[in-house]
Amino acid sequence: MRISLIFRKLTLSVCLISFGLLIQAQSRDRKFVSARQIDTKLEVTVSDGIIVFTPYSGKAMGVEFVANGKVNPPSNAIVMEPSTATSKMKENPAVVTFTHQRISVKIIKNPFHIVYQYDNKPFLTEENGYFDSIGTKGFRMRLADDEKLMGGGERVLGMDRRGNRLRLYNQASYGYETKAELMYYSLPVVISSKKYMLAFDNGAEGWLDLGATKKDILEFEAVGGRMAFLLVASDSWSDLVSSFTEVTGRQPMLPRWALGNISSRMGYHSQKQVEDVVDKYIQNDIPLDAIVLDLYWFGKDLKGTLGTFEWYRDSFPEPMQMMTKLKSKGVNTILITEPFVLENIGKYDECKEKHLFGTDSTGNPFLYDFYFGHTALLDIFKTETRNWFWDIYKKHTSDGVAGWWGDLGEPEVHPSALKHVNGSAAEVHNLYGHEWARTIYDGFSKDFPLQRPVILMRSGFIGSQRYGMLPWSGDVNRSWGGLQSQVEIALQMGMQGLAYMSSDLGGFAGNYKDAELYTRWLQYGVFQPVYRTHAQEEVPAEPIFWDEATKNIVRRFIKLRYEMLPYNYTLMHGNSVNGSLLMQPLFFIDDKPGLLDEKSTYLWGESFLVSPVVSKGATEQKVYLPKGSNWIDFWTNKSYTGGQEIVVPLDINTIPVFVKAGSLIPMANSAQSTSVYDPSNLNVIYYFDPLIAESRGYMYEDDGETKLTSGQKAYEMFEFFALNEGKQTTVSINSKGFEYKGRPEKRIITLTIPSLDGKPEKILVDGMKVKVKSTQPENYPGKPYAFWDKNQNKLKVVSEVAKGSGKTVTIFRK
Numbered sequence: 001m002r003i004s005l006i007f008r009k010l011t012l013s014v015c016l017i018s019f020g021l022l023i024q025a026q027s028r029d030r031k032f033v034s035a036r037q038i039d040t041k042l043e044v045t046v047s048d049g050i051i052v053f054t055p056y057s058g059k060a061m062g063v064e065f066v067a068n069g070k071v072n073p074p075s076n077a078i079v080m081e082p083s084t085a086t087s088k089m090k091e092n093p094a095v096v097t098f099t100h101q102r103i104s105v106k107i108i109k110n111p112f113h114i115v116y117q118y119d120n121k122p123f124l125t126e127e128n129g130y131f132d133s134i135g136t137k138g139f140r141m142r143l144a145d146d147e148k149l150m151g152g153g154e155r156v157l158g159m160d161r162r163g164n165r166l167r168l169y170n171q172a173s174y175g176y177e178t179k180a181e182l183m184y185y186s187l188p189v190v191i192s193s194k195k196y197m198l199a200f201d202n203g204a205e206g207w208l209d210l211g212a213t214k215k216d217i218l219e220f221e222a223v224g225g226r227m228a229f230l231l232v233a234s235d236s237w238s239d240l241v242s243s244f245t246e247v248t249g250r251q252p253m254l255p256r257w258a259l260g261n262i263s264s265r266m267g268y269h270s271q272k273q274v275e276d277v278v279d280k281y282i283q284n285d286i287p288l289d290a291i292v293l294d295l296y297w298f299g300k301d302l303k304g305t306l307g308t309f310e311w312y313r314d315s316f317p318e319p320m321q322m323m324t325k326l327k328s329k330g331v332n333t334i335l336i337t338e339p340f341v342l343e344n345i346g347k348y349d350e351c352k353e354k355h356l357f358g359t360d361s362t363g364n365p366f367l368y369d370f371y372f373g374h375t376a377l378l379d380i381f382k383t384e385t386r387n388w389f390w391d392i393y394k395k396h397t398s399d400g401v402a403g404w405w406g407d408l409g410e411p412e413v414h415p416s417a418l419k420h421v422n423g424s425a426a427e428v429h430n431l432y433g434h435e436w437a438r439t440i441y442d443g444f445s446k447d448f449p450l451q452r453p454v455i456l457m458r459s460g461f462i463g464s465q466r467y468g469m470l471p472w473s474g475d476v477n478r479s480w481g482g483l484q485s486q487v488e489i490a491l492q493m494g495m496q497g498l499a500y501m502s503s504d505l506g507g508f509a510g511n512y513k514d515a516e517l518y519t520r521w522l523q524y525g526v527f528q529p530v531y532r533t534h535a536q537e538e539v540p541a542e543p544i545f546w547d548e549a550t551k552n553i554v555r556r557f558i559k560l561r562y563e564m565l566p567y568n569y570t571l572m573h574g575n576s577v578n579g580s581l582l583m584q585p586l587f588f589i590d591d592k593p594g595l596l597d598e599k600s601t602y603l604w605g606e607s608f609l610v611s612p613v614v615s616k617g618a619t620e621q622k623v624y625l626p627k628g629s630n631w632i633d634f635w636t637n638k639s640y641t642g643g644q645e646i647v648v649p650l651d652i653n654t655i656p657v658f659v660k661a662g663s664l665i666p667m668a669n670s671a672q673s674t675s676v677y678d679p680s681n682l683n684v685i686y687y688f689d690p691l692i693a694e695s696r697g698y699m700y701e702d703d704g705e706t707k708l709t710s711g712q713k714a715y716e717m718f719e720f721f722a723l724n725e726g727k728q729t730t731v732s733i734n735s736k737g738f739e740y741k742g743r744p745e746k747r748i749i750t751l752t753i754p755s756l757d758g759k760p761e762k763i764l765v766d767g768m769k770v771k772v773k774s775t776q777p778e779n780y781p782g783k784p785y786a787f788w789d790k791n792q793n794k795l796k797v798v799s800e801v802a803k804g805s806g807k808t809v810t811i812f813r814k
Helices: 004-031 238-247 270-283 319-328 348-353 383-399 427-447 480-484 488-495 517-527 546-563 563-579
Strands: 033-037 041-046 049-057 060-067 089-093 095-100 103-108 113-118 121-132 136-143 149-153 165-167 188-192 198-199 208-209 217-222 226-233 262-265 288-292 330-339 340-342 367-371 374-376 405-406 454-459 469-471 531-533 583-585 601-603 608-610 619-623 631-635 639-641 644-649 657-660 662-665 681-686 693-702 716-723 730-735 748-754 764-765 784-787 793-800 806-812
Touching: 033 095, 041 095, 049 238, 060 238, 060 374, 060 693, 113 226, 136 198, 136 427, 149 165, 149 208, 149 488, 165 454, 198 238, 198 374, 226 238, 238 405, 238 480, 238 657, 238 730, 262 270, 262 546, 262 764, 270 288, 319 330, 330 383, 340 348, 340 662, 348 374, 348 644, 383 427, 405 427, 427 454, 480 488, 480 601, 488 601, 488 748, 517 601, 546 563, 563 693, 619 657, 619 730, 639 644, 662 693, 662 716, 681 730, 764 793, 793 806
Parallel strands: 262 288, 262 531, 288 330, 330 405, 405 454, 454 469, 681 748
Antiparallel strands: 033 041, 041 049, 049 060, 060 226, 089 095, 095 103, 103 113, 113 121, 121 136, 136 217, 149 188, 165 208, 188 198, 198 226, 208 217, 340 374, 367 374, 583 601, 601 608, 608 657, 619 644, 631 639, 631 657, 662 681, 693 716, 716 730, 730 806, 748 793, 764 806, 784 793
């Protein structure tokens, strides 16, 4: 046994050495032939192929290697058109330099190698560049000694993933906790601590070696696919991500209801159960906006039903009436679908006759066993299959389905011998979910052009965000370990373009029932993109079925989620127009060494700092507050100086949340669902700090449901500005915009300052003095007023603002 093991290790070592020598030989043999500029691109001919450099902006460049006699498949990652700005090529006997604004490439002719530069400073050097070995091909780059590397998609490995060899193969990871090397959504993306991103535009099965085999070498290898990569460089983290999503596509806005509470479990067995659950939420005064129907909507049993795509009428006798009834209560219906069709079940014969399946070597449907039965797989890469599948979605959407959940889309089981229209399973595996999301998104654009789609999926590729995909972190274990991994996953995926990564709140797998764990997970959920509980049936996923103490805490947090709708909706808008992240790592705003490894605390937007409680029985928690700002405790309004670690005492009622001093936060009154969201009442919370001279903020508002075309003017923008001069504080709130459905003629705006340094001496609204009341009226009395809460040192100034106008509040402090 031991001799055999030693032999296998020696064999592997010899293979790796031989592989490395072959690659080095290829590089030494590569000779420069010529270079020419074609419009804004550079084309370099070498002895074994052509290298094309395509600038997309002053910070992003695509690089494609076309080997002699080969043709690359089209890009799946990039949607941006090449830049039309001026590029410059310079050549001398030794070097070719190609510059496009701030990004440039230097090609050394002999020995041949390539250096990439940003602002004329090298940030990445090819070691051997492109290689083509037996069974795999790819690229090799050099790494700096002090370079940290993030990326590789969805993993639980720590923030710095250097030293790992990562398999690129989307695969289910049932019941994972604090370590998961391979998960549902792998990505051939590398994010360097030197502030550049390297994204390999290749969806084939492969590996991403981050200095594991050789510590100073980054290697991408794949069994086939497109031999190209995208380079993005910047001098700020937020701009790096923004520039990356500018090239790969931005997430379109969701309907407002998708930011609300979504109830789900595996699963609801009948129409009556669904209606009873919704009614119980309402009876318990817990807001709800959607309910997800898992696989029992199309069959009675867990197994043996995939591929019907039709309502199981025994359990759901009147589905359209059910959805209409739920909608009248403000609750939308989301249905699950899978790309598998079991043999001789549902639509199998139709799909077989129309040749919609992946095939075997003889052209027949490739049939195989997996958990749910003996199945075929839809060939999502065939135009005929996409059209057929979309017709199913179109029918149910017309009947009232508001959102779609695509499950098992890795695909969960994908035999290597299965053939798709565009290649083998291995060659296209990581593109399957990407193409599936595109099928639904493009279908909505064609047949429901005004509707914003909601598309939940757990697997995809670079740029899947542009198809509205809402990824979630899969079948996480219902445990403290499962909770502990979620911030890392969300932060990593956000930086790679997938800003809406979320988790099954409460945990999915297993029967561990712990009210403390459940509470902590749902508290965290308020400050992450999609608020959706989901679990296997042994332990309830929904708060309505927990004890009163747990229910009361969770209710308060879900209502907070609804109060934050204007802030969260504005975050959504920012992500859609400039790629700004919803969840941001602390190192985005603080360059303190070590913060690149921080995965316990993060920023929710620009203003909130959140540190979820992820350990059972914890009574205190260390929280680092980034430098450059003071931070105000959201619950107590106590102010702390940034650039320090503090110890926060814990109890079950809250988690550590801080607000950046000077922030202007738009909030709303809570509601049972977003269908009764009231935009005519706006609360603006100003976190006053006398040391901050100026503060700015904004709020975006539209009808919350209509998909706006480029340039369409049907929205309103509020601008907030605060100025501190000595003992005088001025806050102005101004709106400008255009007409849209539901835009109020006037709004009651409450300016709240929860951390003022004493009762004001005088308050003016638009230059007119207002009375400071000792009790707050229930309804607006028709003219501006102020209310001072002496117990909390909290000031409220309430006034009415007509659409398209504004208000200025001036506070004279003692």
